[in-house]
Amino acid sequence: MTFLNPKYQHLVSYVPGEQPKQTTIIKLNTNENPYPPAPGVAAAVQAAAQQLAKYSDADCLQVRLPLAERFDVTIDEVFIGNGSDEVLSLAFQAFMAKGVAFPTITYGFYQVFADMYQVEARVVPLNVDLTLDLDLYRSLTQTIVIANPNAPTGLTLSASALEELVKEDLERLVIIDEAYVDFGGESMVAYTKQYANLLVIGTFSKSRQLAGARLGYAVGDPSLIADLNRLKFAVNPYNVNSLTLAAGAAALADERYFHTQIEKVIQVREWTKHKLTSMGFQVTDSAANFVFIAHPQVSAKVILEKLKADGIYVRWFDHPLIDHYLRVTIGTSAQMDRFVQSVQQILKEAVR
Ligand SMILES: *Cc1c(COP(=O)(O)O)cnc(C)c1O
Numbered sequence: 001m002t003f004l005n006p007k008y009q010h011l012v013s014y015v016p017g018e019q020p021k022q023t024t025i026i027k028l029n030t031n032e033n034p035y036p037p038a039p040g041v042a043a044a045v046q047a048a049a050q051q052l053a054k055y056s057d058a059d060c061l062q063v064r065l066p067l068a069e070r071f072d073v074t075i076d077e078v079f080i081g082n083g084s085d086e087v088l089s090l091a092f093q094a095f096m097a098k099g100v101a102f103p104t105i106t107y108g109f110y111q112v113f114a115d116m117y118q119v120e121a122r123v124v125p126l127n128v129d130l131t132l133d134l135d136l137y138r139s140l141t142q143t144i145v146i147a148n149p150n151a152p153t154g155l156t157l158s159a160s161a162l163e164e165l166v167k168e169d170l171e172r173l174v175i176i177d178e179a180y181v182d183f184g185g186e187s188m189v190a191y192t193k194q195y196a197n198l199l200v201i202g203t204f205s206k207s208r209q210l211a212g213a214r215l216g217y218a219v220g221d222p223s224l225i226a227d228l229n230r231l232k233f234a235v236n237p238y239n240v241n242s243l244t245l246a247a248g249a250a251a252l253a254d255e256r257y258f259h260t261q262i263e264k265v266i267q268v269r270e271w272t273k274h275k276l277t278s279m280g281f282q283v284t285d286s287a288a289n290f291v292f293i294a295h296p297q298v299s300a301k302v303i304l305e306k307l308k309a310d311g312i313y314v315r316w317f318d319h320p321l322i323d324h325y326l327r328v329t330i331g332t333s334a335q336m337d338r339f340v341q342s343v344q345q346i347l348k349e350a351v352r
Pocket residue numbers: 031082083084085086107147151177179202203204205211214215216
């Protein structure tokens with residue numbers, strides 16, 4: 001006996017990376033930021049806690065105003081969501097009447113949302129070197145979703161290349177997921193003024209140390225934002241809680257901390273790339289807060305398991321095109337030092 005609507009009978013859900021209870025684990029498996037939130041966040045959350053008897057602001061102005069200012073847009077060009085996953089979820093519900101197209105290798109949630117909302121998905125192959133061939137999208141009429149930098153490869157496209165795609169067909173919506181853009185990508189936010197068929201989605205989870213707070217956004221033409229709001233106010237008007245709004249506002253108020261921590265992640269990423277390359281790994285040219293690596297002699301599965309036994313969690317994807325790769329989030333320099341040492345030991349044992 002099941003009470004589940006038969007349309008969900010075969011739904012395959014998203015599988016989040018493991019969140020171990022032990023705090024001694026070095027967690028390099030879910031692309032979280034290794035540093036704590038900006039120093040002002042804790043006090044802001046504590047103050048907001050005094051007001052928890054009241055509903056949160058359905059218009060999310062506390063975050064929407066400073067974000068609009070930062071992006072040099074008006075507030076009716078900004079939507080705030082409960083993590084960018086919620087923003088993507090609403091976008092899949094709102095904008096996919098003509099179907100959706102995205103790369104074979106990308107953020108796994110796109111396929112899950114397509115299944116969930118029964119949107120026909122066109123999966124577009126990547127080049128063998130895992131780069132994205134925009135020519136393959138040119139004639140498509142479906143809404144296009146591209147993560148830039150892409151996950152889990154970390155590879156980027158230039159804003160001007162993406163602009164070509166956007167302007168080629170103004171009747172077709174292009175959604176750019178910029179979850180990792182602050183670590184080295186080129187943002188398309190500035191182009192949203194010019195193109196009403198461009199929606200840019202971003203998150204506070206990766207570059208603003210707020211993964212646990214659940215805060216994401218979209219920037220686009222006021223009509224796209226109004227559509228997202230139409231759906232949001234039909235499902236969950238208070239989609240972002242007041243503690244999270246306070247946390248987001250405090251994070252946005254500290255630009256200096258934001259930039260300093262990003263610089264650290266980038267520096268450690270480049271150090272890690274260098275170390276892994278010299279150990280014989282193939283390392284994609286990631287512009288994100290993770291590296292994507294494959295070793296010619298030792299299987300990814302073996303490295304994954306041995307690292308785990310050594311208390312270091314990384315991410316492996318069960319997909320034939322990338323199952324020889326591991327995605328490793330950039331931690332603190334001490335954590336990456338430990339990671340590199342552990343991998344060196346694993347290789348030594350495996351390749352003798
Ligand atoms: C992490 C991630 C998200 C989701 O971020 P949240 O804001 O935490 O929901 C969206 N897109 C990509 C590509 C991501 O890697």
